[in-house]
Amino acid sequence: MTLSVVKPPTEALISDDVRNRLIRQLINEHAGMTGDEAVRIVDATVAFLKVCADNPDGHFRPSLRVDLGWHQFILNTVDYAEFCERVAGRFLHHVPEEFTPPRATRSDTAKVLAPTVDAMRAAGFTVDPELWATAESAQCSQCHAGCTNCGQGGDGDGAAAQRRTLVTMGR
Template sequence: MTNLMVDARPAVHVSAALRARLSARIQSERPEIGAELADRIVSGTAVFLAVSAANPVQRMTPSALIDVGWHAWVLHTRDYAEFCATLGRFVHHVPTDEARPATEGRAEVTRTADLIKSAGYPVDAELWAVAGADCSQCHAGCSDSP
């Protein structure tokens, strides 16, 4: 499988031990996700969180696969808090309670991927695909907390 990325600054660092814990959590909760994809999800989620932290007034919405990674991460509360501390801001996970049209969610995901690209980070096209980009676990979608 091709990992499509833009030429950009390096991805955000995640320690090997944390990467292994998060990848294992993702694979245990989503058996259809293999080890290679789980690892890419961890990387993509780290970048999403870094850009979210750097843009505190900008609402950012993860793709369905990035949301899988974010959910895995917030279950490891100490690791998540420590990682957010390295980013300079705690990135709150805020589920959207009201129903929204799928097109609105897809537009928000596309806008978020564009923000990540404009920040100079790599964007894995498969992780940010928006064809069926409804949130995987929060029903109507999730965002950070601007």
């Protein structure tokens, strides 16, 4: 009997070398991050970026954890630029929005991320509820040192500003 390994659809979008490097970098640069979490973040980041590439007029936001993966990918400038050109035909810019007054709850965050989550599902990607503030996700377990009460931090009281990021397409 032969076992076949089913790879996540995102693995076809980046090489094993780039994927493994991003995973190692996330683990090394974020205290307490597990290998499993880093793998999930890289996969979710690539899926998010593919959705952005395929929907140039969309306004999608990463979750805080996925944003860590996006930042790590951008730091690998040659690989990121090559990915953008190959997958999107243009550079996918990361344009952070300004902080807004503190008020976001976990349910507010889920609403803000819902268009992105819906687009990812429509594109055939699996959405990891621990990485995205989805309606079905339990209380967030992704907090780390310096976490804010942003609605993705698990406290739900919105005591700090939520960091929001939009993608603009090569403008």
